[in-house]
Amino acid sequence: MERGLSLLIAAVMLFVAPSVQAADNFSFTNATVNITNTGCGTTKLCIQTPDNCDPAGNSSCFFASVAAGNTTAPNGTELMFQLSGNSTGYIALGLTANATQGTTALYICARNSSNNASFVFAARQRNNINNTLSTFNATVTKIRGQVVNGTIQCEFSVPNLNATNTRSADSTTFVVILGSGTLNGNDFGTFTASKTTDPLNLANPSANVANPTTTTTASPATTKNSASAAGNFSFATNATVNITNTGCGKTKLCIQTPDNCDPAGNSSCFFASVAAGNTTAPNGTELMFQLSGNSTGYIALGLTANATQGTTALYICARNSSNNASFVFAARRRNNINNTLSTFNATVTKIRGQVVNGTIQCEFSVPNLNATNTRSADSTTYVVILGSGPLNGNDFGTFTASKTTDPLNLANPSANVATKNSASGALHSHALTVLLTVLTLFVLKTA
Numbered sequence: 001m002e003r004g005l006s007l008l009i010a011a012v013m014l015f016v017a018p019s020v021q022a023a024d025n026f027s028f029t030n031a032t033v034n035i036t037n038t039g040c041g042t043t044k045l046c047i048q049t050p051d052n053c054d055p056a057g058n059s060s061c062f063f064a065s066v067a068a069g070n071t072t073a074p075n076g077t078e079l080m081f082q083l084s085g086n087s088t089g090y091i092a093l094g095l096t097a098n099a100t101q102g103t104t105a106l107y108i109c110a111r112n113s114s115n116n117a118s119f120v121f122a123a124r125q126r127n128n129i130n131n132t133l134s135t136f137n138a139t140v141t142k143i144r145g146q147v148v149n150g151t152i153q154c155e156f157s158v159p160n161l162n163a164t165n166t167r168s169a170d171s172t173t174f175v176v177i178l179g180s181g182t183l184n185g186n187d188f189g190t191f192t193a194s195k196t197t198d199p200l201n202l203a204n205p206s207a208n209v210a211n212p213t214t215t216t217t218a219s220p221a222t223t224k225n226s227a228s229a230a231g232n233f234s235f236a237t238n239a240t241v242n243i244t245n246t247g248c249g250k251t252k253l254c255i256q257t258p259d260n261c262d263p264a265g266n267s268s269c270f271f272a273s274v275a276a277g278n279t280t281a282p283n284g285t286e287l288m289f290q291l292s293g294n295s296t297g298y299i300a301l302g303l304t305a306n307a308t309q310g311t312t313a314l315y316i317c318a319r320n321s322s323n324n325a326s327f328v329f330a331a332r333r334r335n336n337i338n339n340t341l342s343t344f345n346a347t348v349t350k351i352r353g354q355v356v357n358g359t360i361q362c363e364f365s366v367p368n369l370n371a372t373n374t375r376s377a378d379s380t381t382y383v384v385i386l387g388s389g390p391l392n393g394n395d396f397g398t399f400t401a402s403k404t405t406d407p408l409n410l411a412n413p414s415a416n417v418a419t420k421n422s423a424s425g426a427l428h429s430h431a432l433t434v435l436l437t438v439l440t441l442f443v444l445k446t447a
Contacts, residue, residue: 033082033153035055035056035065035083035155036055036056037053037054037056037065042206043067043205044065044066044205045065045066045067045200045202046064046065047063047064047065047066047176048063049062049178049194055084055153059149059151060086062086062091062180062195063082063083063085064082064083064093064176064178065081066079066080066081066176066202067205068080069157076159077162077171078160079161079172079203080142080156081107081158082155083107083109083152083154083155083178084151084152084153085151086150086152087110087111087150087152087180088111089110089182089184090109090110090111090152090182090183090188091108091110091152091178092106092107092108092124092178092179092180092181093178094106094126094176094179094193095161095175095176095177096175097199098175099175099177100128101129103125103126103127103136104125104128105125105136106123106133107121107123107156107158108120108121108122108188109121109145109152109153110122110152110183119145119147119152119154121140121143121145121154121156131190135343140156140157140158141156141157141158141159142157172201172202173199173200173202174199175198175200176196176197176202177193177197178193178194178195178196179195180192240354241352241354241363243263243271243291243361244264245271245273247273251275251413252274252275252290252413253274253408253410253413254271255272255274255403255405256269256403257386263292263293267294267357267358267359268294270402270403271290271293272290272291272292272386273289274288274410275287275288275413276380277365280367284379284380285369285370285380286365286367287365287369287410287411288350288363289363289364289365290361290363291315291317291360291361292361293360293386294359294360295318295360295389296319296358297319297388297389297390297391297397298316298360298389299318299360299387300314300315300316300317300386300389301314301386302314302334302385302386303315303369303382303384303385304385305382305383306336306383307385308336309336309337310336311333311335311336311344312333312334312385313331313333313334313344314331314332314341314399315329315331315364316330316331316396317329317360318330318360319360319391320355327353327354327360329351329353329364331344339398347367347368348364351364380411383405383408384408386401386402386404387399387400387402
């Protein structure tokens with residue numbers, strides 16, 4: 001399935017407006033990509049090692065290509081990348097002003113260490129002095145990839161690239177670094193460069209791609225970096241999802257407002273469901289979520305220990321403000337005291353979503369959820385918050401809660417889902433019971 005993922009990342013050399021970002025790691029099922037050296041030098045700029053190799057059917061060919069898309073003055077030019085190489089961990093393409101100083105924006109494609117039939121996309125900022133990695137902010141779209149017989153292949157686009165913000169050169173002129181590294185669970189290992197180019201105008205297919213040096217920069221073996229990319233992920237095409245209340249209380253735990261509503265064909269039904277997957281001791285349990293609601297901005301599901309203190313992990317699905325035919329997925333940490341949002345580290349997989357006639361629907365999985373690290377309770381017990389908010393460009397607006405549950409064991413489909421909002425309903429039910437009892441006694445007495 002084609003997914004265009006929008007990953008908002010800030011790097012020294014990228015001219016991108018700042019915004020609040022998520023720190024997530026996104027894993028995708030394989031989607032066929034076709035990467036060859038056809039068009040090299042005419043329609044796309046190619047960088048290979050060995051020189052002039054063709055990645056089609058050649059696992060020893062480390063290959064990257066770049067083709068220029070639209071230029072939006074003064075923001076920059078969209079560049080479309082393809083990357084192919086063999087690795088038991090990850091391969092990466094880096095853009096930098098100088099490979100021996102400053103930083104490099106690394107775009108990473110990796111095999112999923114827990115599922116070899118899927119691949120992971122991430123982004124990191126590499127310190128060119130000590131080779132350490134950290135998160136950074138940018139926009140990446142149209143991500144697709146596959147892992148076949150040890151060869152990792154992916155394609156992605158980076159809109160609005162502009163190098164002139166930090167140096168006087170063509171706006172699309174960068175040094176390109178191809179390299180790879182290990183992926184240990186969620187930790188990206190040391191990046192090792194295989195090829196480093198001279199500064200190239202990436203929008204020029206016939207740019208000189210001579211490689212005078214091959215650089216390998218060592219770093220301490222103990223250095224580890226979390227495999228969570230910072231950004232919003234925008235899927236370029238809607239993927240049909242089927243969200244209904246079928247199975248509520250039996251195969252999945254459901255949370256709705258109004259109570260017991262069915263999201264199928266009902267845009268006024270704010271609905272979430274949770275189903276438990278595999279449990280991996282001692283890491284935690286995979287939970288599979290579905291979310292449906294109507295909003296002109298975003299809808300979100302939050303997990304927390306206490307809705308009035310501490311923080312909430314918000315998983316956000318939104319309409320793409322620049323393309324209503326696509327949807328955005330992101331994650332934020334909400335401060336439960338002042339309702340501000342910030343980034344946080346999480347792993348989210350199997351993301352799908354759609355925006356149809358104002359209704360946002362999405363599904364996603366969160367592996368290894370375990371609440372016992374922070375409080376004594378069932379490992380899958382959380383307070384769940386459903387809510388929404390506006391999306392202004394790349395900025396998520398104020399989150400407004402629509403429903404807040406009591407603590408629920410999310411792995412139990414029949415867990416009590418009574419919420420604070422339904423307290424008055426419970427009182428009405430109790431009053432009705434009392435009234436019926438009084439009427440019964442009166443009838444018995446007069447009989």
